[in-house]
Amino acid sequence: MTLPNSQSRHLVLPSVKFRPVLALALSSLFIGVCHSSADEAKEITPEDGAGEGEAQFTPLFNGKNYEGWYIKLKDGDEALGKKVFAIEDEMIHVFGEGWPDEIDLDEGTDATIGMIYTKKSFDKYHLKFDYKWGKKKANYFAKWQYDAGVYYHISDDKVFPTGVEFQIHYVPKEDRSRTGDLIRPPGQTYDWYFNTETSEYLHPDEGGVLYEKQKSYEGRNWLHNAKVTRNFNGLNDEWNSCELIVMGGDYSIHKLNGEVVNMAFNLKPGEGIIGFQSETAEIFYKNIEIKEFDETIPADSFLKADAIE
Numbered sequence: 350m351t352l353p354n355s356q357s358r359h360l361v362l363p364s365v366k367f368r369p370v371l372a373l374a375l376s377s378l379f380i381g382v383c384h385s386s387a388d389e390a391k392e393i394t395p396e397d398g399a400g401e402g403e404a405q406f407t408p409l410f411n412g413k414n415y416e417g418w419y420i421k422l423k424d425g426d427e428a429l430g431k432k433v434f435a436i437e438d439e440m441i442h443v444f445g446e447g448w449p450d451e452i453d454l455d456e457g458t459d460a461t462i463g464m465i466y467t468k469k470s471f472d473k474y475h476l477k478f479d480y481k482w483g484k485k486k487a488n489y490f491a492k493w494q495y496d497a498g499v500y501y502h503i504s505d506d507k508v509f510p511t512g513v514e515f516q517i518h519y520v521p522k523e524d525r526s527r528t529g530d531l532i533r534p535p536g537q538t539y540d541w542y543f544n545t546e547t548s549e550y551l552h553p554d555e556g557g558v559l560y561e562k563q564k565s566y567e568g569r570n571w572l573h574n575a576k577v578t579r580n581f582n583g584l585n586d587e588w589n590s591c592e593l594i595v596m597g598g599d600y601s602i603h604k605l606n607g608e609v610v611n612m613a614f615n616l617k618p619g620e621g622i623i624g625f626q627s628e629t630a631e632i633f634y635k636n637i638e639i640k641e642f643d644e645t646i647p648a649d650s651f652l653k654a655d656a657i658e
Contacts, residue, residue, distance in 0.1 A: 404640050404641060404642060404643075405640060406475075406477065406638045406639065406640045407638060407639060407640070408637070408638050409467065409476070409623075409637045409638055409639045410441065410634075410637040412436070412439030412440070412635075413436070413439070414436065415431075415436070415465075417467060417468055417469065418465050418466060418467060418468065419465070419466055419468060420433075420434055420463060420464070420465050420466070421463055421464050421466065421506060421507075421508055422460065422461060422462065422463035422508065422627075423459055423460060423461075423462045423463060423508045424458075424460040426460070429460070429461070430463055430465075432447070432448075433461050433463055433627050434463070434465045434625075434627060439635065440633050440634060440635040441465065441625065441633070441634040441635070441637075442483075442631075442633050443497070443627045443631060443632045443633070443634070444461070444483065444485045444487060444627070444630070444631040444632075445631070448485060448631075449485070450484065450485050450486070451485070451486055451487070452485060452486070452487035452488070453487060453488055454486055454487065454488070454490060455488075455489060455490065455491050457489075458488075459488045459489065461487055461488065461627060462488055462508060462509075462626075462627060462628055463508055463626070463627050464500065464506070464508055464510060464624040464625065464626055464627075465624060465625050465627075466503070466506055466510075466622050466623070466624040467622045467623045467624070468622070469622065470620055470621055470622050471501075471595070471620065471621070471622070471623060471639070471641065472595070472597045472619060472620035473595065473596050473597050473641065473642040473643070473644075473645060473646075474594075474595055474639050474640060474641045474642060475592065475593075475594050475595075475639065475640040475642075475651075476499075476501075476592065476593040476594075476595070476623065476637075476638075476639050477590070477591070477592050477593075477636065477637070477638050477639070478499070478590075478591055478625075478634055478635070478636060478637040478638075479588045479589065479590050479591070479634070479635050479636045480497075480517060480588070480589055480591065480632055480633060480634050480635075481582065481586060481587060481588045481589065481632070481633050482495050482519060482583070482584055482630060482631065482632055482633075483630065483631025483632060483633065484584075484631060485630065485631035486629065486630055486631075487627075487628070487629050487630060487631075488628065488629050489629060490629040490630065493518070493628070493629050494519070494520060494521060494629065494630070495518060495519040495520075495521070495584075495629065495630045496516075496517070496518050496628045496629040496630065497517040497518075497625075497626045497627065497628045497629075497630070497632050498514045498515060498516045498517050498518075498532070498625075498626045498628070499514070499515040499517065499591075499593065499623065499624070499625055499626065500512040500513065500514050500515075500623065500624040500626065501513055501515065501593060501595060501601070501621065501623050501624075502537065502595070502616060502618050502619065502620060502621040503621040503622045503623070503624055504536065504537075504618050504621050505536065506622065506624070509534065510534075510624060511534055511535070511536040511537055512534070512537055512621055512624070513531065513532070513533060513537055513539065513601065513613065513616065514530075514531065514532035514533075514534075514626075515529065515531075515591070515593050515603050516528065516529065516530035516531070516532055516572075516575075517591075517626075517632070518530065519581075519583050519584070521583070521584065524583065525577070526578065526581035526583065526589075526605070527574075527575060528575070528581065528589065528591065528605050528610070529575035529576075529591075529603040529604075529605050529610035529611045530572060530573065530574055530575045530611065531572070531573040531575070531603070531611055531613055532571060532572050532573075533571050533572075533573070534571065537616075537617070537618070538615075538616070538617045539601075539613040539614060539615055539616040539617070540559060540560075540613065540614040540615045541559075541560045541573045541612075541613055541614070542557030542558060542559055542560065542612075542614075543557055543558060543560055543566065543573070543574070544556070544557060544558075545558050545563070545565055545566075547577070548565075548566050548567040548568055548574055549574045549575065549576045549577055550573070550574060550575055550576045550610065550611045550612060551576075552612060552652075560573065573611070573613075574611075575603065575605075575610040575611040576608075576609075576610045576611065578605065578608055578610060580605065580606045580607075580608050581605060581606060588635075589605060589606055590605075590606050590607070591603075591604065591605055591606075592604035592607075594651050595616075596642070596645045596646060596648070597616075597619040597620060597645065598615060598616045598617055598618070598619025598620075599614070599615075599616075599619075599645055599648075600612060600613065600614050600615075600616070600648050601613045601616060602648065602651055602652070609651075609652060612648075625637075
């Protein structure tokens with residue numbers, strides 16, 4: 350510790366027998382200051398809670414009832430909606446107990462397609478949830494097998510809503526997970542970057558090209574492919590862990606089992622309610638929790654390999 354010049358010139362040490370004591374005190378003070386400086390210099394990450402107002406994850410679904418949520422089905426039947434999105438063992442069980450193995454299968458009615466929405470709107474947050482597939486099939490299963498999703502930045506809560514979809518999808522014939530695909534309906538915009546050789550998500554810093562309806566892209570204009578991964582559970586009755594990190598209109602990150610599989614930029618609108626979907630198959634949702642932020646956290650903080658919470 351360096352004293353100001355005016356103080357150092359006039360510092361007079363006590364008699365010799367007290368000098369060791371004073372030296373020890375000054376040494377301890379110096380070490381304490383060094384430790385304090387080291388602590389302050391420590392790198393701040395989302396895991397530390399710094400920059401987040403010490404925010405913590407809190408349950409978005411309480412596992413007991415529909416407090417904070419409301420349900421909409423395609424046919425508007427509210428009573429049926431609670432049977433579709435049943436609460437069982439602190440989970441949301443879509444097409445749970447009491448439903449047959451085949452539900453309106455390929456009949457074209459699609460009455461049980463719907464959403465369970467948050468009543469609250471969100472803009473900057475980190476959402477976590479787990480899901481696994483069941484065995485029951487519903488609606489247009491032949492066309493979209495094992496299909497569901499989580500919508501965010503929803504501005505119109507119709508079925509299907511206007512917002513961005515974090516697709517949840519498994520394709521048995523290909524043994525491929527498409528969870529993390531981005532779906533962009535009319536009324537929602539964002540920028541997306543991809544690998545022109547594989548038509549999968551690729552970060553622009555790694556050579557990803559802005560999608561502008563290139564003819565070379567193998568996919569639909571409104572569906573933007575997540576990075577292909579083998580890091581998933583299909584029909585083995587095991588859980589998948591998902592993370593959705595959203596910073597208003599700046600960016601969103603889709604993670605599957607700790608791996609970044611997709612990302613969108615410049616989202617408009619940049620806030621809205623969140624909704625979980627019932628579509629073509631039995632699915633379980635659990636451990637739905639959220640951490641909100643007052644300020645935007647740089648994307649790099651979440652893209653690091655060790656930034657998994």
